[in-house]
Amino acid sequence: MNETLHPEMRGVIVATPTPFDADGQVVCDAIGRHLDACLEAGVHGFWINGCTGMGPYLSREERFRTLEFAEQHIAGRVPMWVHVGAMTTTESCELAEHAATHGAVGVSTLPPLFYVTHLERVVEHMTAIQAAAELPITYYHVPYVTKLELTADQLIEMCQRVPHVAAIKYSDHNLHKANLIRQALPHVRIMTGMEEELLAGLALGCLDGTVGASQTFAPGPLVEIYNAYLAGDIARARDVHGQFARLIDIQEQFDFTAATYAYLNLLGF
Secondary structure, eight states, X not given: OOSOSOTTXXXXXXXXXXXXXXXXXXXXXXXXXXXXXXXXXXXXXXXXXXXXXXXXGSOHHHHHHHHHHHHHHHTTSSOEEEEOOOSSHHHHHHHHHHHHTTTOSEEEEOSSOSSOOOHHHHHHHHHHHHXXXXXXXXXXXXXXXXXXXXXXXXXXXXXXXXXXXXXXXXXXXXXXXXXXXXXXXXXXXXXXXXXXXXXXXXXXXXXXXXXXXXXXXXXXXXXXXHHHHHTTOHHHHHHHHHHHHHHHHHHTTSXXXXXXXXXXXXXXX
16 A cells, blocks of 8 residues: 555644543543643644553543543544554454544554563554554554564564554654655654654654654644744754753653643643
């Protein structure tokens, strides 16, 4: 297949957070305010129930509820992808079926969790999820979490064997590997999960945009970096990147997810 399945997957896609009240209940009103702020900043889409949104920690019912709220609130203004990674393939398939009926243009997944796995198992896992959703699927490559370090050749093989792989969410600093994948599979979108790599990856031509946590608290600067690069204003893109990088430097001095939510709390979300 040589056709891009997700032409709309580009730019700055927000991996949405999930706020809770003091009793541990999801606060949908706060989700709505955050979605609106991101839309005002010009983001290109949303990524629901990912790791930033605590997806692996939410119950199935909580994941259903947050998606259903997001579907109604976004109301088709920008595309919406749904992360369905879970402890078992069966649960991921159930989440994928639900996503397909609630506005998702695609689903994404991690490899099977907890036990270190291998390429064959990943292919089986993703093939089952894609069949359940009947939507394009994105593989979340995040080796520092999953302990699964697939090579460029293995990632290319996976994309060729699993039906309707549209993209890789690429949380890896190795842009050389991303470039090898881009050369072999130009139709597969590659979205960095490490926002500080966005400008470098755009310049190399191996990244199409970013899906990540920093978009939750700094969507405007990332949109500006992306738009400035597309407009050929490299000096402006570099300047904004330099300012944005200071936020990342502070964030990485602490627990990454906790720092993300601390930034959001400071902003009133």
